[in-house]
Amino acid sequence: MYQYDNFDKQAVRERAADFRDQVERRIAGKLSEDEFKPLRLQNGLYLQLHAYMLRVAIPYGLLSAKQMRKLAHIARTYDKDYGHFTTRQNIQYNWIKLVDAPDILDELASVEMHAIQTSGNCIRNISSAQFAGVAADEVEDPRPWCELIRQWSTFHPEFAFLPRKFKIAVNASPADRVGVKLHDIGITITRNAAGERRFEVYAGGGQGRTPMIGKLMRDDIEAHHLLSYLEAILRVYNRYGRRDNKYKARIKILVHETGEDKFREEVDAEWRKIEGGPVDADIAEFGRIADYFTAPAYDTEAQVDAHKARAAMDPAFAAWVRHNTLAHKVPGYKAVTISLKPHDGIAGDATSDQMDAVADLSENFGFGEIRVTHAQNLVLPDVRDADLPALYDALFAQGLGTANQGLLTDMIVCPGLDYCALANARSIPVSQKIAKRFDDMDRLQDIGEVKLKISGCINACGHHHAGHIGILGVDRKGTENYQILLGGSAEEDTSLAKILGRGFDEDGTVDAIETIIDVYKAQRQDGENFLATYRRIGAEPFKEAVYGG
Amino acid sequence: MSAGHILTANLLLTGDVVFLTPAGDWSVRADEARFAETEDDVAVLKAAEAKAVAANIVVSTEIIGAEKTQVGVWPTRNREQIRAKGPTVHEAFGNQARFDLSAFEGA
Structure with a gap:
């Protein structure tokens, strides 16, 4: 790193x-x-x-x-x-x-960390795929590009006081693991027909009170032009983005009101002025940065599927391997997701002891590296198949062995009214009641992949617009009320969830979620996950079941 | 039960949630807050607010709705009740862990 x-x-x-x-x-x-x-x-x-x-x-x-x-x-x-x-x-x-x-x-x-630009109307933390550098389906490692963008954007004097906060994400796989089209700028690293590296750059996506899907600005940005193209987008936004109304100040509003084509023209005009200039010269720094991300010394003789014997006799371990590990680019290794979603816990919370334990495990079963995921979990990226049983046992002992990655109880949950000054309703108690209702691993595995995301207000920190099932907490005449949305996705098939109907109180929400899951189970066809079924049958069967005919 | 207002803030140094008391100092307990029922009472809160902000004792001041019941003064809104008690999902944190606030359950 x-x-x-x-x-x-x-x-x-x-x-x-x-x-x-x-x-x-x-x-x-x-x-x-x-x-x-x-x-x-x-x-x-x-x-x-x-x-x-x-x-x-x-x-x-x-x-x-x-x-x-x-x-x-x-x-x-x-x-x-x-x-x-x-x-x-x-x-x-x-x-x-x-x-x-x-x-x-x-x-x-003292450990090369800080809190700079984690708030304010500036370019925030660059986000990327949690499996960057190790995923088998990756075009290339996006982390050096993230670091290059981090260095360009940190203390950038022109962009310290933007109209509003600005979020950039970088992905490098066909599978979108960062929500490319739901960022102010989303970047996908690809290869063109000739096998040359190109950057697809999207702008104007975002969630919040006005969710919008980002528009493709260009799909042909070459590496040595990446920074100048980003700078051009930021300059156009900085110049024309609204500062009179904070609720209309994000770049998504500017792109929408300007029009996708006109905005692209404005960016291209600005880009022509700076292309090949000193900003692009920063790409010379890239080689130095990339050297920090060379692959670690993998065990070239790591035994493939060395965990299979344990899996054959331990269904709980087998389920954990099935849900919480991902194919690694190196045979005999897996990337392991550590769930921070125990059914009696709080999404994303980790105790000091758990953090220390994860640090130890990253060294004992990897190369001392840990990833934080946008779904509020942790990842150990380089675990040998042979080490999976011992790692599972150690995680389980720390309360970190829940085998629910990608399942219904792997919810994204904002802090809500229990902690946040902006929230209108609590998010965590609803998530805990849902987890309790579905606290049965066999049932969860039968339901399969469902992305459930909960926000305690329209600012959408819990990404409810992007949930297969989204829950939005609102304040209705002094009482917490929860609206249910269906059909969202932050992945390569990005879509925005739509409100199903009137809201519910906390317990009514849990009942409605169970009803929705029952409809899905009754209607699903072979191999369909929740989102696929919803897209095939539409909202009506769910509405009828939840609200009556 | 009567409706009125109380003055809340956060201590500058620690961020602790506090409430202006009848004695003019700050308590972490909402049930010890000075209760303002009339416009004149609210004016007193506003004067105290300006003075405390100028003295750099508190920040993020706000006059909030409250009720005076048989068991004491308590904020009206859910948000302020959570501030007064602590997070509902962590009973070990906040005033609920330090004081017996059971009289205000469901308030």
Whole structure:
């Protein structure tokens, strides 16, 4: 993985020192809250429902064991012994004290981490596929490109005060694991007919209160033009994006109101001015960056399917292998998803001890590398088949062995009204009641792949628009109410879920979800997952079952 | 039961949720909040709010709806009740872990 050079180290240390000075001046009364608030937000420090919340950047979801141990240490020392992994592949601490924040940034800097640009109207953490560099279906490793974009976008002076926040994702597989078309800019690395690397660049996607699917700007961007093309998009957005209304300030509104073709023309015109200029010259840096992402020393004699004997006699282990592991590009290895969705837990939460355990396991059963997924799970990317039984046993002992990746209880869930100052309804209790209702692995496996996503308000941090089943919490005359949506997808077949009908209270929502699943099971044809059945039969059978004829 | 208002905020240094008390200081307990029933009472809250913000004691101040019942003062809205107690999914966190707030269950 990427290692900081002296410039990186100095920049992060100086930023932490700046923030320490800003906090001291705030406490001394030399800065008002109005003056201080944008400074703390630029360092990821929010004021949430119960306390300050610190969001720490995990670039493209990639962590070393050392960094994970530091995150555990911060949780144990400065918070309430746990952290919350987010859909942007970051981690949040919910109970931070302002007086501790400078020390935490110093702790992060010591392991090449920070909280810069995890808030504010700037380019946020670049996200990528959790299986980057190891997936068998990958065109190439997207992480060096993510790192290049991270370096270009960090402290970019032109884009520090955009009309609104800006999110970029990079994918490099036919399978979309990042939600390319649901980002402000989504990038897919491909090969053209001649086998040459090309970048498909989408713009204007997003969720929130006005969900939109990104539009393909160009599919022929060459590597040495990537940064100038991104810069051109950002410049057009920065110039024309609305600043008069924060609810209409995202690039998706600009692309929609300008029109896809006109927006593309504007970008191309801007691009022609800077193409081949100093921004593109940054691509010379790419080779240096790429060297940090060379493949580790895989065991070339790793035995393929060495876990099969255990699987044959242990159905629970076999189910875990089936659902929580992915084919690796190297024979005899698997990429393992560690579920942070125990049925009695909170999606994305991990205790300090669990974080330390995962760090240890990443070293014992891999090369000391961990990924955070946008679905709020963790991944150990390089596990030998022969090590799967021991890894499973160790995870199970830590409460991390739930075999539900991709199943109904592998829900994306925002913090909701239990923690978030913006939320209108609680998300976590609904998810827990659904998990309890479906707390039967045989039943879950029979239901198969269902992406259920829950948000506690229309800002859609729980990605409800992209759920096969989405749940949106609203406040209806002071009472929590939940609308159900069906038919969304954040994958290569991107679609936006549609509201089924009137909402329910918490228990009514759980009943409705069960009814919806029953309809799917009754109607599905061989091999169809929930989304495929929904697309074939439409919403009506579900409406009839949920609301009556 | 009577309806009124209380003043809530977060302490600058720690972020803790607090409520203005009748004595003019800040308590983490909503049931110890100064209860404002009249416009004059609310004006007192507003004056205290301005003073506390200027003194850099608290941030994110807000005058919120509350009710005075037989068991004490308690916020009206669900959101503020969660602030007063702590997250409903973590009983070990927040004031619910420090004080007996069972009298306000379902409030």
